Structures are given as structure tokens and as C-alpha cells.
Amino acid sequence: MLDRARTSHPERRYLDLMERVWREGSPRRDRTGVGTRAVFGERLAFDLSDGTIPLLTTKRVSWKTIVRELLWFLGGETNIRPLLQDGVTIWTDWPLARYRRETGEAVTQAAFEARIVADEAFAQAWGDLGPVYGAQWRHWPRYEPAGEGLFRRTPEGIDQISRLVHDIRTNPSSRRLLFTGWNVAELDGMALPPCHMTYQYFVADGRLSGLLHQRSCDVGLGVPYNLVTAALLLRMLAQQCDLEPGEFVWFGGDVHLYENHGELVATQLAREPRPWPTLAFARRPASILDYRFEDFVVEGYDPHPAIPAPIAV
Numbered sequence: 001m002l003d004r005a006r007t008s009h010p011e012r013r014y015l016d017l018m019e020r021v022w023r024e025g026s027p028r029r030d031r032t033g034v035g036t037r038a039v040f041g042e043r044l045a046f047d048l049s050d051g052t053i054p055l056l057t058t059k060r061v062s063w064k065t066i067v068r069e070l071l072w073f074l075g076g077e078t079n080i081r082p083l084l085q086d087g088v089t090i091w092t093d094w095p096l097a098r099y100r101r102e103t104g105e106a107v108t109q110a111a112f113e114a115r116i117v118a119d120e121a122f123a124q125a126w127g128d129l130g131p132v133y134g135a136q137w138r139h140w141p142r143y144e145p146a147g148e149g150l151f152r153r154t155p156e157g158i159d160q161i162s163r164l165v166h167d168i169r170t171n172p173s174s175r176r177l178l179f180t181g182w183n184v185a186e187l188d189g190m191a192l193p194p195c196h197m198t199y200q201y202f203v204a205d206g207r208l209s210g211l212l213h214q215r216s217c218d219v220g221l222g223v224p225y226n227l228v229t230a231a232l233l234l235r236m237l238a239q240q241c242d243l244e245p246g247e248f249v250w251f252g253g254d255v256h257l258y259e260n261h262g263e264l265v266a267t268q269l270a271r272e273p274r275p276w277p278t279l280a281f282a283r284r285p286a287s288i289l290d291y292r293f294e295d296f297v298v299e300g301y302d303p304h305p306a307i308p309a310p311i312a313v
């Protein structure tokens with residue numbers, strides 16, 4: 001313990017949170033039926049000014065999956081087909097559960113994924129998650145009067161991401177630099193309401209800082225992804241707005257560990273963090289919407305091995 005108190009690796013903040021949730025979290029029966037231990041209202045902060053990203057080293061986290069998922073969000077996509085075409089399977093469980101429930105067919109995950117990739121009509125019918133992140137970030141619905149007291153949805157929604165870049169560039173001291181996936185009117189149609197919900201930005205002394213409000217936080221599986229997504233996005237926005245990266249602040253609402261993640265917790269807490277990797281960009285894309293996978297250069301990532309853990313659906 002003494003040793004632990006002396007070291008100040010930023011990953012300790014995550015590990016300490018994990019330890020505290022496991023030891024002191026209130027037992028809760030959750031939506032998935034798995035059961036969690038939870039604390040409420042937590043904050044983590046990481047300095048990104050040295051080029052590092054909060055990519056955990058006490059287990060391997062697939063940053064390539066995270067980059068592809070982020071580009072999928074930014075593309076305004078909500079169907080799992082493009083993710084599967086890139087080999088990313090982290091969103092399959094929800095459409096798969098729906099398919100099994102509504103058809104009664106006991107299809108395997110692999111067969112379901114293969115069919116989504118091979119058959120576009122099938123993907124249209126069964127691969128969509130509803131108006132989740134991508135839809136709200138890029139195409140928040142807007143309505144206009146259509147006469148006689150009627151309204152119609154405009155062909156273009158509101159592109160919160162492009163607006164944000166414009167606002168950071170032209171009005172950096174604004175206190176309104178934010179976007180959100182929490183579209184109350186559309187929550188019912190989503191496979192899962194957004195967890196990484198609201199992102200806010202702050203410019204001072206030539207640096208861009210960012211804050212993520214995450215309402216529901218799966219500390220074992222989701223949070224390691226969410227930290228990286230938010231950091232990547234902050235770095236992309238900084239590059240696009242000619243700013244240096246500053247601080248990334250994470251706010252967690254319901255911060256929980258699933259009861260079946262005990263082995264993950266024990267294994268991970270027994271490991272020593274290693275230096276965090278750095279992120280560089282291979283080029284400066286013309287806009288925030290033009291990044292490609294190859295633009296992300298992660299260097300110096302030398303993690304402990306991955307730790308498999310079940311995902312609660």
C-alpha cells in the first residue's frame with residue numbers, strides 16, 4: 001500500500017476508483033439482471049498536454065476498435081454493418097438480442113454478424129440501433145412548419161459536431177461549447193440511451209480542455225473505452241482548431257462494477273501500470289469529418305495482457 005501511495009501514475013486514479021467501487025459500492029439490482037456495486041458522482045482528470053492518452057496499460061484495450069467506433073459515430077452511422085465490415089463486434093449484442101427475441105431463432109453471434117455483412121436488406125431490418133450517438137451528434141432532428149398547423153422533419157438535421165468546431169474557432173470563450181446525445185424525444189427508439197452523454201469544451205491559454213458527463217459507467221468494460229474516445233475527440237478538435245491539448249475531465253454519474261467482474265478486478269488491481277502511450281496524427285485532415293483510421297498513430301503502448309470479461313446486455 002505504501003508503494004502505491006508514493007507512485008503517481010495517472011492510471012492509479014482509475015485503479016483506485018475501481019478498487020473503491022468494488023469494496024464500498026452499494027449492491028444494486030440493475031436493468032440487465034447481473035447486479036452491480038455502485039457509487040455516484042465521481043471525477044477523474046488527466047493532463048493531455050504531453051501528448052499521452054488515457055489508454056489503460058493494466059490490461060490491453062483495443063484502441064483500434066475505439067478509433068473505428070469513434071469514426072463510425074462521427075460518420076453519423078447507427079447501423080452495426082459498417083462496424084462489422086471493419087471487424088468491430090462490440091455493438092452486436094443488442095441487435096442480436098432483439099433478433100432472437102422477435103424471431104425466436106437461436107442464431108449464433110457469428111452467423112448473425114456474417115448475415116449482416118453479406119445482406120444489406122437484412123442489415124437494414126436488423127442491424128440498426130435506432131437514433132443513437134451518430135444520429136444525434138450529426139443529424140439531431142429538426143422540424144419546420146408545413147402549413148395548416150402541421151410540421152415536417154427537415155431533410156438535414158443539426159450537425160452538432162461541425163457547429164462545435166465552428167464555435168470553438170470563432171468564439172473560444174463561449175460557455176456553450178458542448179454537444180449531447182441525450183435527445184429526450186428519441187430515447188425510446190434507441191437500443192441503449194447514450195452513456196457518454198454530454199461533452200463540453202473550454203479554451204484558455206491556447207489550450208483546449210474537455211469534459212465528459214457519463215451518466216452510467218461500466219468501470220470494467222465501458223469506462224476504459226469511454227476515456228479513450230473522449231481523449232481522441234479532444235485531440236481531434238484541438239488539431240482542427242489550432243489549439244494545444246489541455247486537461248480531460250471525466251464525470252461519472254452511476255459508477256458501477258458488475259458482480260461478475262470480480263476476477264477482472266482482482267487481476268487488474270494486482271498489476272503495475274506502465275507508461276501511457278502517446279497519440280500523434282499522421283496528417284491534418286481538412287475537417288473534423290475527414291479523419292481516417294490511418295491518421296491515428298499510437299506509440300509506446302506496451303500493456304499487460306487483455307482480461308476477458310462478460311458484457312452485461
Ligand SMILES: Nc1nc(=O)c2c([nH]1)NC[C@@H]1CN(c3ccc(C(=O)N[C@@H](CCC(=O)O)C(=O)O)cc3)CN21
Nearest residue numbers: 062065089090218221222223225307308309311312313
Ligand atoms: N454493460 C455494458 N457495458 C458497456 O460498456 C457497454 C454496453 N453495455 N453497451 C453499449 C456499449 C458497448 N460497449 C462495449 C461492448 C463490449 C466491450 C468488450 O467486450 N470489450 C472487450 C474486448 C472486446 C473486443 O476487443 O472485441 C474488452 O476486454 O475490453 C466493451 C465495450 C460499451 N458499452
Ligand SMILES: O=c1ccn([C@H]2C[C@H](O)[C@@H](COP(=O)(O)O)O2)c(=O)[nH]1
Nearest residue numbers: 031193195196216217218222223226
Ligand atoms: O459507452 C458506454 C456504453 C455503455 N456503458 C454501460 C453502462 C451500463 O453498465 C450499461 C448501460 O445500461 P443503462 O441501464 O442504460 O445505464 O452500459 C458504458 O459504460 N459505456
